Amino acid sequence: MEELNVKNEELERRKKRVKRMKRAIIITLISAILIPIILCVFLFVKVNSMQKQIDYLYQVREQTQKEEQLAKEETLKTTQQEEQAEAEILASELPETTEVDKEQEKKGNGKKKVYLTFDDGPSTRTEAILGILNEYGVKATFFVVGKEDEYSMEMYKKIVEDGHTLGMHSYSHQYSVIYQSVEAFASDVERLEVLLRTATGEEVKLFRFPGGSSNLVSNIGMQEFIQYLNSEGITYFDWNVSSGDATSKELEAETLVQNVVQDVEIYKSSVVLMHDAADKPNTVEALPKLIEQLQAMDVEILPITEEVEPIQHIKADELEEKQG
Ligand code: ZN
Numbered sequence: 639m640e641e642l643n644v645k646n647e648e649l650e651r652r653k654k655r656v657k658r659m660k661r662a663i664i665i666t667l668i669s670a671i672l673i674p675i676i677l678c679v680f681l682f683v684k685v686n687s688m689q690k691q692i693d694y695l696y697q698v699r700e701q702t703q704k705e706e707q708l709a710k711e712e713t714l715k716t717t718q719q720e721e722q723a724e725a726e727i728l729a730s731e732l733p734e735t736t737e738v739d740k741e742q743e744k745k746g747n748g749k750k751k752v753y754l755t756f757d758d759g760p761s762t763r764t765e766a767i768l769g770i771l772n773e774y775g776v777k778a779t780f781f782v783v784g785k786e787d788e789y790s791m792e793m794y795k796k797i798v799e800d801g802h803t804l805g806m807h808s809y810s811h812q813y814s815v816i817y818q819s820v821e822a823f824a825s826d827v828e829r830l831e832v833l834l835r836t837a838t839g840e841e842v843k844l845f846r847f848p849g850g851s852s853n854l855v856s857n858i859g860m861q862e863f864i865q866y867l868n869s870e871g872i873t874y875f876d877w878n879v880s881s882g883d884a885t886s887k888e889l890e891a892e893t894l895v896q897n898v899v900q901d902v903e904i905y906k907s908s909v910v911l912m913h914d915a916a917d918k919p920n921t922v923e924a925l926p927k928l929i930e931q932l933q934a935m936d937v938e939i940l941p942i943t944e945e946v947e948p949i950q951h952i953k954a955d956e957l958e959e960k961q962g
Contacts, residue, residue, distance in 0.1 A: 750937040751907045753946065754778040754928075755877060756921075757807055757846060759914030760785055760793035766922050767914055768793075768800055774929045777801050777941040780914065781846040781875075784809030784830045794837035803941040805844035805875070806830050813848060817856035823863050827872070843944060845874040852876070852951035860952055873944060876951045877911035881928075883921045884913055891924035899931050909942070909949045 756767060759782050771778055780797050782804065797804050808816050808823075809830040816826045827845070834842045845867055847853060851860050851874060867874055879901040881894045889897075894912075902908045912921050932939055940946075 750902065750905070750935070752902055752932055752937045752939050753907075753909045753942050754912065754939060755781060755805075755846070755875070755909060755942065756912050756914040757781045758783060758811065760790040761914050762916045763918070763922050764793045764797075764914055767925065768796060768802075770922070770925045770929070771802070772800060774926070774933070776929055776939045777803070778939075779803040779805055779844070779875075779942040781805040781807035781844075782830075782834070782914075783807050783811045784833050786833065791837045794834055798838045798840060801941070803844065803943065804834060804838065804840070804842050805846060805942065806834070806842055806872075807846050808848050809833070811848050813853070813855040816848065817853075817858065817863075819858065820862050820866055824866055827867075827870070843872050844942060845872045846876070847874060850876045850951055864952065873948055874950065875909060875942060875948045877909040878905055878949045879908045880911045881921065881924070883918050883924075884911075888918075888920060891920045891927065894920060894924040895928045895931060898928055899935070902932065902935065902937060907947065907949075 754776070756778060759767075759780055764780075767778075777800075780802060782794065782797075785791075794804065806827060809826045810816060816823050831842060834840070847860070847863070849855055851864065853860070856863070864874065879898055882889050882897045883894055898908075898910050902910070914921070929939065
């Protein structure tokens with residue numbers, strides 16, 4: 639009896655052990671199946687959400703690119719409009735010279751004087767222009783804008799060293815900025831004065847308004863800007879002869895030469911408007927022919943100095959009248 643009991647207990651224990659082992663095996667099996675499935679689901683969800691994020695970022699990037707493109711086009715349009723406006727102003731604003739003026743000028747004694755002026759430099763063409771002037775032994779006047787790169791700083795210096803006259807044409811040449819207020823104009827001019835003093839060691843006291851003193855861009859009367867220049871001892875020069883190199887349709891070099899020569903024949907003293915700009919190759923091409931023709935006309939080609947009687951579209955007496 640005792641022996642049977644012991645056997646039964648042994649059997650019970652075995653059964654329990656087998657049961658435990660079965661449970662362990664089942665749990666292991668279930669884990670082996672479930673854990674990968676859970677992991678898969680988890681990774682699937684994760685990948686999905688990352689894909690969504692990537693799609694979103696792509697959309698944002700595309701949107702940004704589109705906006706940048708639009709902004710660029712807008713800027714380009716504005717620049718083109720400003721350039722066109724300037725070209726139109728330059729083309730339309732030659733001063734009306736009365737027949738009496740022309741007669742009086744013709745009667746003057748001595749040789750005709752011609753002042754060649756180049757606006758908007760320094761540019762990639764400055765060196766070529768200086769080379770041609772040097773070759774013909776001719777001095778001119780450069781109304782420059784503000785550029786601080788090494789080449790431009792070198793060009794300011796070279797203009798002065800070669801014996802030409804350096805004049806200011808505003809630092810930024812942006813109508814919308816400089817003609818906004820006298821304060822804006824003054825700080826722009828001062829900035830250029832300082833730059834040119836640094837580059838050349840000289841005080842520059844000549845000025846040409848972008849678009850000329852009779853430009854129609856400024857909302858403020860030009861008298862206010864002129865008063866500022868006067869108070870600073872700066873003289874401004876417009877022009878009475880235009881080569882036409884700033885018209886919206888580019889003119890042939892030959893036409894530029896003719897434009898200048900036919901007007902120089904009229905005046906005793908001619909201040910000739912030309913441009914020193916990368917996009918005006920015809921000005922450089924025209925320059926040797928122009929100088930040769932002028933020299934054949936026996937005129938004096940001179941740089942502008944502070945002693946030269948300025949050509950001004952807004953005359954001093956008109957200014958006084960306006961001021962009362
Ligand atoms: Zn200009």
